[in-house]
Amino acid sequence: MPPENPVVTAARPAVSAQPPTATRSLVEEFKEGLDAPICLTWELTYACNLSCVHCLSSSGRRDPRELSTEECFAVIDELERLQVFYVNIGGGEPMLRPDFFEILEYAAAHHVGVKFSTNGTFIDCAAAERLASMDYLDIQISIDGADADVNDAVRGEGSFAAARTAMDHLRDAGFGPFKISLVVTRHNVDQLDGFKAIADEYGAQLRVTRLRPSGRGVDSWEQLHPTQAQQRQLYHWLLDRPDVLTGDSFFHLSAFGESLPGLNLCGAGRVVCLIDPVGDVYACPFVIHDEFLAGNVRDEGNFTRVWRESDLFTSLREPGAEGACTSCGSYDACQGGCMASKFFVGLELTDPDPECVLGNAEPLLASLGASGGTVPVPSGDHSRPGVPVPSPVTLRPTRRRRH
Numbered sequence: 001m002p003p004e005n006p007v008v009t010a011a012r013p014a015v016s017a018q019p020p021t022a023t024r025s026l027v028e029e030f031k032e033g034l035d036a037p038i039c040l041t042w043e044l045t046y047a048c049n050l051s052c053v054h055c056l057s058s059s060g061r062r063d064p065r066e067l068s069t070e071e072c073f074a075v076i077d078e079l080e081r082l083q084v085f086y087v088n089i090g091g092g093e094p095m096l097r098p099d100f101f102e103i104l105e106y107a108a109a110h111h112v113g114v115k116f117s118t119n120g121t122f123i124d125c126a127a128a129e130r131l132a133s134m135d136y137l138d139i140q141i142s143i144d145g146a147d148a149d150v151n152d153a154v155r156g157e158g159s160f161a162a163a164r165t166a167m168d169h170l171r172d173a174g175f176g177p178f179k180i181s182l183v184v185t186r187h188n189v190d191q192l193d194g195f196k197a198i199a200d201e202y203g204a205q206l207r208v209t210r211l212r213p214s215g216r217g218v219d220s221w222e223q224l225h226p227t228q229a230q231q232r233q234l235y236h237w238l239l240d241r242p243d244v245l246t247g248d249s250f251f252h253l254s255a256f257g258e259s260l261p262g263l264n265l266c267g268a269g270r271v272v273c274l275i276d277p278v279g280d281v282y283a284c285p286f287v288i289h290d291e292f293l294a295g296n297v298r299d300e301g302n303f304t305r306v307w308r309e310s311d312l313f314t315s316l317r318e319p320g321a322e323g324a325c326t327s328c329g330s331y332d333a334c335q336g337g338c339m340a341s342k343f344f345v346g347l348e349l350t351d352p353d354p355e356c357v358l359g360n361a362e363p364l365l366a367s368l369g370a371s372g373g374t375v376p377v378p379s380g381d382h383s384r385p386g387v388p389v390p391s392p393v394t395l396r397p398t399r400r401r402r403h
């Protein structure tokens with residue numbers, strides 16, 4: 001699940017020793033990190049019935065080391081102590097865990113709200129009614145096309161129909177306004193109005209997020225990420241629709257001119273992090289790689305210690321190193337873009353975003369390609385052997401290397 005920079009209602013004390021002052025903005029405080037994350041993604045399992053071509057966690061098979069039910073409860077206890085008000089639960093397909101409802105109920109009883117992402121396959125009539133009866137719960141159903149052809153080319157045959165059936169069940173059960181989430185690709189950007197119409201049909205909120213070259217997306221990004229012209233088209237579409245949620249994931253597009261709503265901040269390790277199914281804590285859901293692994297919830301001191309004291313998160317909260325972006329006139333709006341996107345295409349973290357709207361990454365990417373450059377390999381591939389990953393286009397020959 002994509003991270004979502006929050007609309008903050010209550011900032012917790014900064015980890016930094018420097019006290020807030022009237023002259024320091026909220027964004028500056030966020031950059032230095034907070035006592036607890038305000039956008040925590042927790043992937044409950046790597047098991048998934050689908051094999052989406054861009055899956056950020058390369059999910060498919062359950063990992064035998066996944067947290068037990070009791071360990072999940074302990075994480076929730078800790079989040080309650082940290083006053084983490086809600087958590088984004090995802091996977092894999094989280095509803096494949098036999099204890100899924102137990103975990104939801106435990107979180108609600110401990111004042112940790114849950115928003116979970118699902119492909120919808122397992123929301124039948126009974127599940128929808130059970131979900132509708134629960135408190136502190138939000139649901140996000142993923143589709144990547146406004147029709148079966150475009151969606152199923154990325155998410156697999158039958159997945160669009162399954163998602164629509166889940167939406168029908170939630171509506172019939174009176175769940176209320178759930179969310180419909182899509183990842184913008186080259187193939188669905190012309191369908192944005194169609195997605196909005198589907199959301200309106202259900203009284204749902206549309207959430208549009210950015211494709212990153214993470215997980216299986218490392219291999220499909222080059223063919224799926226929007227063109228420069230499509231990025232401009234998306235920017236204007238979003239500017240005209242402030243009611244559409246974005247999780248603040250398009251702040252690199254603000255370099256086109258007027259800033260999109262949001263914090264315009266890479267929150268990795270500052271306000272955002274990921275707990276993966278085996279308890280590993282990464283700086284962001286899109287950087288599942290050893291370089292961004294801060295610790296594990298099973299370590300001494302558990303999640304709290306990882307969040308507050310790990311060397312990685314401490315360093316991410318330091319002022320960034322100088323790079324080409326800091327002298328760019330659009331830096332205040334764009335902040336150099338997304339760390340994960342740079343990393344997994346083989347750029348330095350001080351380089352421009354690979355989708356820099358000024359085209360400043362293109363010479364770097366071309367020289368990487370010309371030199372036969374390679375890209376980092378995400379840690380762990382849980383794809384199911386023998387299960388074909390959908391291929392809407394011919395994927396490029398891989399430039400992967402062990403990193």
Ligand code: SF4
Nearest residue numbers: 266267268284338340
């Ligand atoms: S690396 Fe930063 S900008 Fe990119 S998805 Fe993660 S938190 Fe967002």
Ligand code: SF4
Nearest residue numbers: 325328334352353356
């Ligand atoms: S050069 Fe860097 S800061 Fe400027 S628009 Fe491109 S990515 Fe953003």
